[in-house]
Amino acid sequence: MPRPMNDHAMITFQQDQRDGDVALVVSGEIDMSTSDAFYDQLRVLVAAAHSPAFVDLSHVTFIDSSGLNALVRASKAADAVDANLVLVAPSKTVRRMLVLSGLAPSFDVRD
Numbered sequence: 209m210p211r212p213m214n215d216h217a218m219i220t221f222q223q224d225q226r227d228g229d230v231a232l233v234v235s236g237e238i239d240m241s242t243s244d245a246f247y248d249q250l251r252v253l254v255a256a257a258h259s260p261a262f263v264d265l266s267h268v269t270f271i272d273s274s275g276l277n278a279l280v281r282a283s284k285a286a287d288a289v290d291a292n293l294v295l296v297a298p299s300k301t302v303r304r305m306l307v308l309s310g311l312a313p314s315f316d317v318r319d
Contacts, residue, residue, distance in 0.1 A: 221249045226262065231296060235267035238275030246275060250282035250293075259291040260316070266297035271305050283315065294318055 219236035232253045238246050254261050263279075265271075279295070286293040294316045298306065306312040 219245065221245075224264065229260070229262055230256065231262035231264050233264040233267070235269075237270040238268060238278070239270060239272045240274045243272075243274035243278045247278035247281060250278060251285060254282055254286045254289065254291055254293065257286075257291055259286075260294040261286055261291050262294050262296050264296040265302045266299055268299050268302050271302050273309070276305060276309055276311060279315070280311065292316055 219234065219238060219242040222233040222235075224231045224233045230253070232249055234246065234249070236242070250261075250263065253263065263282075268275075279293075283293045295302075295318070297319050298317060303312075303317075306315065306317075
């Protein structure tokens with residue numbers, strides 16, 4: 209279900225069952241106005257997942273440093289409970305930001 213965060217940005221979150229695991233499917237823009245909601249969704253996913261915790265980023269059209277920060281914080285939260293945060297099929301935009309920021313090696317990325 210779409211969750212408009214302000215007049216200029218839109219982000220949606222959906223739960224998807226994949227081979228017995230739950231994946232968080234994220235669509236839209238992850239920026240300063242949506243990163244808190246994104247992190248909240250990631251925290252819920254990590255808390256509910258045993259391991260791994262899948263985050264499908266294939267429909268993310270924009271991500272800035274606040275979105276990357278949410279991913280880093282969620283990854284640390286996953287580590288704290290012996291879970292693995294897995295980024296599934298990140299969009300070209302997300303991949304580019306992970307590489308440019310130097311964070312790409314820090315994540316388990318699967319296509």
